[in-house]
Amino acid sequence: MNVLLIGSGGREHALAWKLSASPLLGKLYAAPGNPGIAREAEIAALDAEDHGAVASFCKEKDIGLVVVGPEAPLVAGLSDHLRAAGIRVFGPSQAAARLEGSKGFTKDLCARFAIPTAAYGRFQNAEDAKDYARARGAPIVVKADGLAAGKGVTVATTLDEALAAIDACFDGAFGGAGAEVVVEEFLTGEEVSFFCLCDGRTALPFGSAQDHKRVGDGDTGPNTGGMGAYSPAPVMTPAMSERVMREIVEPTMRGMAELGSPFSGVLFAGLMITADGPKLIEYNVRFGDPECQVLMMRLKDDLLILLNAAADGQLAHMSARWYAEAALTVVMAAKGYPGAVERGSVIGGLDRVPEGVELFHAGTSERDGRIVANGGRVLSVTATGRTVTEAQARAYAAIDTIDWPEGFCRRDIGFRAVEREKSERGA
Template sequence: MRVLVIGSGGREHALAWKIAQSPKLTKLFIAPGNGGTAEVAKNLAVDITNHDAVIALCHQHAIDFVVVGPDAQVVAGLGDDLRAAGFACFCPSKAAGQLEGSKGFTKALCDEMDIPTAAYGRFDTEAAALAHIYANGAPIVIKADGLAAGKGVTVAMSVEEAEEAVIDCFAGAFGASGAEVVIEEFMEGEEVSLFVLCDGTNILPLTTAQDHKRAFDGDTGPNTGGMGAYSPADVMTIEQYDDAMARIIEPTVRGLAARGTPYQGVLYAGLMLTADGPKLVEYNARFGDPETQAMMIRLESDLLELLFATATGALAGQHVVWKDQYAVTVIMATNGYPGDYGKGSEIKNAEGLNTPDLHVFHAGTRREGQRLLAAGGRVLNVTALGSTVKEAQQRAYAGVDQIIWPEGFCRRDIGWRQIAREFTTSA
């Protein structure tokens, strides 16, 4: 099978790395890829926002199957256009992708299907949004309705912080994505990511993970696209998992199918484990980044087979096998991220670190001859396995410490909640 992966981040590198291990693969391409993806696939330069150009590329390289990685391409309907052109594609439809493209859409579906989530209001004027804040106080959560690269959410601990977030949204901080805002009640609990595959009818659970959104240690600093993750997230009990599947995942799939927009792809639910059971924080209509990096290094099954079964309605009878280990991925980012940051700094000694227990996935990198240069905010994803989260964390940071990049930074506490639980259990 000739396969094309769409995207250029660490998620796409991890997906391509795992797909490359499939015996069903004939040739692997990635568009546009990054400075590390050429180790597993042929990089193809193309503007992935130009759907006609992507389709032409598929014809040129006789592609059999396309795997779409980024959220923007899901929401823009790239999967629909590829399927209309005759290509099998792992990507939800544009209609189903509204689960991620519009927080208001998802909230309305939750109302319709009685899915537990935070109480909310949806506002298209600054005045109405501010009035809601003044009436309800803080803490409170402000969300730009559309895509904002993981940065359109403010957990405001004061009314003043909430005011600022609303004013920023309506002033254009997130472009059209902030033209409407969803304001939610603050939910107490620990957040977990739950991933499943769905072929429109059948649901195949994958695994759990926990992301670290804040830029700095101790969950401080601004929200980012994610500074690291670990998998699986054992804080979610079997009972909570069963509850989430029965009251959140399954009603979502039923509701979308009943609307005539069946969901085919990976469904990524951000869940809050509250005292009243799991509640939906948000949905993403694609694999998580950086959760995917931690998931792929744990996956034993043939990823290509699973993705193709999802895209072709053949998930029934499929199962997934995971290594009996934990994985931790640490994001190395450019100084200044998620704010303004420079590009073009050289990274040394990131090559040759890969072992069966550790892999360096590239995100914002590019090649200039023999030199590896930073070309984005989140740049490298150092990912390791261990028998405990602590062991996986130690291996990941041992890898980080071998990379020479003065212009970069990382959090030094990825997995800290689970490590604290491991310490308590062993004490």
């Protein structure tokens, strides 16, 4: 089977790496790809925004399945266009992708179908949003309603910070994504990413991870797209996973079907495990980045078989098996991220990364035979180990072999799990 993978980040490199191991795979194409993905796939000069061109390419290359990595093409309706052309797709319809494309839509879905989440208000002007924030007080969370590349959320510790975040949204800091704002209750607990593969009727649990959104060690500084992650998440015990499925995922699947938008693809639930149990923070409709990197390292089964089953509505007959080892990934980013960054700096030493550590490319390009930085988050250095502590040590040892003065990373990815493991050893 020939497969077309849409996307160019670390998530897509991890997917390409895993898909390329499938004996079912004929030829793997990727658009637009990156230098790392090019080692696993043939790069296709396609613009994912040109749905007609993508469909024509699929017909020409006899593509049996299109795997859409990032959220923007899904929210823009690429899956619908391809399905209408008779092309099989792994990824939700445009209507189902509203779960990520509109935070207000998801909050209203939660209210309608009794899915536990934070109290909230939806607003189309700054003054009403500010009145709500003043009434609730800080800490409080301000979210741009639409897609904002992971940067449209402010966890405000003071009221002034919340009011400034509301103004920023309505003043265009996130473009059209901030035309509507959700202001919601601040939840206390442990945050976790929980994934399911879905086929419109069945949701198959597909692993957990914990990521690190803030740019600095100790979870300090502004939010980013993600500075690292590890899997599995210790807080997601079998009992907690069962509760999340029963209270959050299954009502969502029923609700979307009732609304006429059955969900097929990856359902990524960002959760807060509170003293009262799990609550939904937000949904994403694709694999997380960098969570995908650690999930792919731990997945024992053939990914292509599972994605085909989801596309064909056959997940009720499937299961997903995992290696017992932990996986941990550290994102290397260009200095200045999540703000403005300089592109073009040369990254050396990549051939010195130890065997067994996977180097997933995100914001890279190739110039004169050398790998250069071409974005904010540039590399995901990913390792496994018997424990998170061991995986962390292997990942940072690999990072120390890379020569890139213009880059940086957090040095504490996985610190909560490492502390938990240390405590358990001392008990």
